[in-house]
Amino acid sequence: MTTLSGTFSKEKTEEKVFAPKPYSNPYIVGVGLGLVLLASFLIMGRGLGASGAVSTVVAVAVEKTAPEHAAKNNFYKEYLGDGTTNPLKDWLVFEVIGVAIGGFLSGSLAHRIKGKVEKGPNVSTRTRLIYAFVGGSLMGFGAKLARGCTSGQALTGGAFLNLGSWAFMMAVFGGGYLFAYFVRRQWL
């Protein structure tokens, strides 16, 4: 009985320490992620995505500020739909809202929610934030040109054995490894 209560009190003190827990085993996470993707295929008949949601929001914002300008552009038109339904009532927009909730939930449970900047020791916060913006912009452009990002093409198309997705995935790793040398100061 004493040992039992001993373990209980030990567990309690451990819970009071809010140190971030280590990340989970990558293979187990991979199986979990794969099952989420499979569920999406089986239930919805489509995979996961992220960049499409941003395209919809951008298209709606452009349409609200300059309707004529948006109407002349085939890219925006594709995301605005035919006008019978609200374009924001879009599967990917709702999915990305879920991604934010899921990330927050997981981070909360593991005490990993923290206002900070992730960077290597040899670069200033300011530089890191600028790099993040520049990298994000390049990725926005690249993702649209490739018809999807790491979620929609590499992950979803990869599992679906889509030819374009596999070519895309090789190009992503190729581009990353080729350019890594030039930004090593940011990370190492």
Add this chain to the structure above:
Amino acid sequence: MMPLYKFNFFGMDASLVIAVIIGIGFGFALERGGFGNARILAAQFYFYNMRVLKVMFTAIVTAMLGLFYFTWIGWLDLSLVYTTDTFLVPQIVGGLILGIGFVIGGYCPGTSVVSAATGRYDGMSFFVGFFFGVFVFGEIFPLIENFYNSTPMGRVLLPEFFGISHGMVVFLVVVMALGAFAAAEWGEKVRFKITGRVKE
């Protein structure tokens, strides 16, 4: 009878609820894997933490085997599952730009959402940048529309392209993934011996 949505098991409004639930699973898994942290994602490109490769390939193999299994037992009609058409050259060029953006910015769109949701300012900056990049693409779209639609190949999957059976491609991808995992584990050990750098 699958995919359920295509057989009208539920309507559009229910599909949006499912979207949120699937998104929660997606975001949860990404955060668990350490993908809300740019240092872990970028480490992939310097060979000292191969988490990205391990998680991505395990996920791809898991979903691929599931798709193959459910098609094989006749529950899933693969032709009803949406996949993007292949436009080979723009997709390769887009992939290269995206890869460069990845190593500069440290995230991809989905992971930057998780990063921002867990309080990372660099993730938020990246996400705003992503909006800007999509906006720039949209604005110059009329100029690059021809290139965007070049080398169209339609809906083409690896088995058709290489002229081998679906099962054979699945088998080869599994073998390739196992080889990549072994190489990644070995590479991390070698990297540790040389630099003494502990992975997170």
